[in-house]
Amino acid sequence: MQLLPARPLILALSIAAALSACGGSDSDQPLLIPAAPADQGAAEVAPVPTVTAFVDTAATNQRGDAHFATLSTNAAVRLLGGFLNIWKPLTEIVDAGVSAPAIDGFPAVVPSTWSGVPGDGTPDGKVVNAAIHQANIDYVIKATTNRTPEQAVQAYLDDRRGKAYSISDGMGPLTAAWRASTQQTTTITSVAADATTKVYNDGGNNTGVSGSANPTFGDVVDLTNLIGNNASTEPSKRFFKYARPFRWSTSVQLLPALVPAKSSTPPTDGGFTSGHSAEATRVAVAMAYAVPERFQEMLSRGLELGEMRIIAGMHSPLDVLSGRILGQASAAANLADPANQAKKAAAVAQAHATLMAATNTTAATFASYAQSGTTANDRFADYATNKANYLRRSTYGFPQIAAANAPAVVPKGAEVLLETRLPYLDQGQRRVVLKTTALPSGYPVMDDAEGWGRLNLFAAADGYASFSGNVTIVMDAAKGGFNAADRWRNDISGSGKLIKQGTGTLKLTGANTWTGGTELTAGTLQGDSVAAFGAGDVYNSGGTLVANAPAALKLSGKYTQLSGNTTLELDVGGAAAGSQGTLMVGGTATIAGGTLRIKFANGYKPKAGDVLNVITAGSLKGRFGTITVDGFGTVTANYSGNALSLTLG
Template identity: 65%
Template sequence: MLPPSSLRVLTAALIGAMLLTACGGGGDATTTSAVTQPLSIPAAPKDLGFADAAPVADQAAVLPFVDYAYTNQRGDARYATKETNAGVRVLTGFLDLWKPSTLIVDAGVTAPANGSFPAVVASNWTGIPGDSTDGTILNASVLGANIQYVANVTAQRTAAQELAAYLDDRRNKGYSVSDGLGPLTATWQAAAQQTTTITSIASDATTVLYNDGGNNVGVGGSTNTSFGTVVDFVSNIGENGSTEPAKRFYKYARPWRWSSSVKVIPALAPAKSATPATDGGFTSGHTAEAVRDAIAMAYAVPERFQEMVTRGLELGENRIIAGMHSPLDVVSGRMLGQATAAASIATGANAARKAAAYDQAHSTLMAAAKTDTKLAFNDFAHSGTTVTDRFADYATNKANYNRRMTFGFAPIADTTKPAVVPKGAEVLLETRLPYLDASQRRVVLKTTAMPSGYPVMDDAEGWGRINLFAAADGYGAFNGDVVVNMDASLGGFNVLDTWRNDIGGAGKLNKRGSGTLRLGGQNSYTGGTQVSAGTLQALSATAFGKGDVYLGGGTLASSADAQLVLAGAYTQLANTTLQLDVGSGGAGRLAVSGIATVAGGTLTVNFRSGFRPAMGDTISLLSSASLKGQFTTISVPGYKTTAIYTATGLSVRIDGTA
């Protein structure tokens, strides 16, 4: 019996002999001596032998918020410390900038249920900047810039910004952020039975305080049979999410108390508290609530995940535009909102409700949209234009989200610390990346996290550095073997998903399962790419990084706007398909820097809208350092062609229309 290596060469020789009879899309193939030699089929890119991981920080040293969220209660606000309160603990990065005064409580004073301040406690926090009983500035540069930012923004706001900031201040937060659902907003609000009484700025708003008489997230429970579970899910996302303990521990005043240059919207003058000792600025309660409500809606309708998390941060920025909060107030509100949402879904009451809420949201909204698949529903969810949906533009959303992560602050500490991922944070991506397991979603959060060093954001658990917008675009780096198994029979993102991040790292990607994954980033990972099943599609010229590409099963597709460049070798086995969507300027063509080995399989060529070759044109499809072998079939729908092979490439000549 021949050894395996001899069998492989013999098999390759037989394949090579058969390839000489191949035809190309209705025309006879022209071959060269380069393809008459027996093929030696390369092996697939070698696995690294391990997967990347994002372990939870030492729980003896860092108490997980998701396990201790119950300690963050409004009624205990005046006694809260970083040692006793999870909400305070998440935000301890602020202690590098500001040292709050120590709270002194008489031994005989007991905490009232509503957490209000008795006189003896209020006396050691005036809430007036400059009063040493409140605290001490430790970083004058950062805190000065923090207030000056608000002064600059409020001096330049437009009438449209003023209206948006007023509405986000006075309306219930759940109602406000629901417009991030775009084409689904009206249906969501009707199904949830959401209402609001704040729709404009009243003419007497400068002297009359208007409160929202609506019902915030809607009508839940059995009263709302078609959407009640969804409403309950959103309503409960704020369990253990009070910002009062943090406000009263940190004792940092609102920006308009720090500087007269900060101009609060005139219509919000009645909303300004007259009791500064009960009106802390750090952290922003509006932001925390908006972020967690937006996350709840994004979880239930992940088709609008990035738009919803963008809307949550937009409301936070509107707190700055209103003059009511500073950037660091808002950054900390984002952090606490994310932690609260994760705790509710991972370990809170929503853990038992989340699956039913997701299913109910889709059954109701898909029926209203008249869509019978989640893929069609996803299309409908993005059917708006920038005129009808202000979150319709991806690039704008991304830029706004990233800007609102830091509000322009530069790092003030070590920028090279590895990212850590909080315990339970992976649940935030459960419905957005359903084909990844929990450990993979944790790695996504790690590899898309913000750099270290930014003010406030370097908490020990990692809540400050999480970038949910980027995480929804998949991995930021392959630092180990990454296997993506998409089962199209499960529908939704398992059928089709797109990763837009610029992916680095030394790891390898192996696409498995029947679904389609599209890569749209400027990728530089070096471990190689293997397609075992389903479809892997390139939307950018460097989508497949800098390693070898091995098509062992399924389909490899190029829809790149430029020539798809493979930095290493390319191998295609029999019973696979290479699909090129070719356009002008080389778009969609395949350029292989190394050796291209084609052991059969199909090449399908489609011409893009607006690109129509003429009779007699020769279209270059594949170039390489050396081309070995041929395709079994070349299909160019609508055209009769002749395949022209050379030692380094493949073209087709257009002979006529089919």
């Protein structure tokens, strides 16, 4: 096929001229403009639970108080109290002068010593749910039996290196710049030949150089450090007294290179909850907060380190997933602390300024650079793999042992975790995002009263999963970053209505089914999937609606475009892609004016004389005021009662 050279083109068609174009005239019939999709009422809310909040009581979780931690006195122990449905520690009063109410028949105060060795004759506790406990240990047996050489190396490095250094490779293309800017160091770079007989401890600085000693990145390092305030796992270990998996079963194959690091004092070496996992999660949250362009990748890396604890044989799945829960809560408590507001804002600004300079990027190109890795050089480059792994590592395949349909609740302060990732939403909207993306109920340990266990931060980074009432999104492109452009990848359900305002661009990629309709008043709303706009009507009164789906963008209801500053952009992919980028309207398409712009995607280059079938509808009424086709100076609009095609000149 001979291609014509691209030529500058803008073809303006007035409404009057368009009415005499191919397909006849309906100028004697007034164009009736449909009403916008109906108001769906007040937006959904996610009320703060009435129970005691972790973010208000985090300071009760102190390592020095570990021997006396109880459900009623320690925020972390209370948060993880669901473990008592699986395993119940036998406790005793430490001091004669200490008294506390019994919990399910057991005194509430933890003893200062315990065996930590199942089956040695010391009654440290009893299994309450034998099936879940056995599944917990069996998982480790299988994981350590099938451990690959590559996993063995990573499990060792993730154990012995500083956790912040280890997970910073989740920054992908930004890793080198991040480590150079933080001035992070480590002395653990490989598995030494004598690691099976000698303990190697990391002599590096873990998070890097903080404060004024690092003028270009010290605030970022400070944020990574302060996220660990009131975050100790020691009180939980001492309260629950649940042994590490290799002490439950000799079939657990502890990583040989970590045998020298195994504690020789089991009574001070509890498994629940995993300290490595909790620290990795909260540090990952801090890094994701500072650089939200790698939000999901950093969260994935945090959970990956947790899984390495299982593969090493050091921890069980319940140890690890509880670390995720505590890590999230600890991170939120510190990010929500008013004393840290100036520091976290400075960290975000500093991170972007320094990393942009280091990578020779700008505010307009930084996000794409951060995502420019491939699976060959960034193991978090594949979104689908990250998503699947995050879900798997959130529950580790445990069965639901309680009601699977309990309504989701959102912890007080949890919305701060999305502050930089969804900056154009208000706090209430971020809470609703967390609510609509929450994990199902019923899994072991995860049904805490506040809702920390059910948070799915990976999914929350992809926006709402359900609309209820009027969901109004205001994006300001002048603010840059995600305020200027963002993408929601969840499958959005519900009966609500989406109202897009502001100058920014919002892209939708899910298999969406919401029914309340869509109203675009400003900016750009882009459909990157066939069902991007759900099952309701779409009403364009002042912005640019883009069809960029891999096949025809399907609107189940009506499409209405008003005159004035309105544009329908179709990114047509050509015959090889079938109907890619075209528009298929199930109901009536009412065009009162505005612009139709045709762009060509994926290298598609039609020639003069080609006919593009761009719009089909149950009924097509009205005409566009202006039609532009990239690369062509002449075009004929062919309107019929239910379709629009363009003949290129």
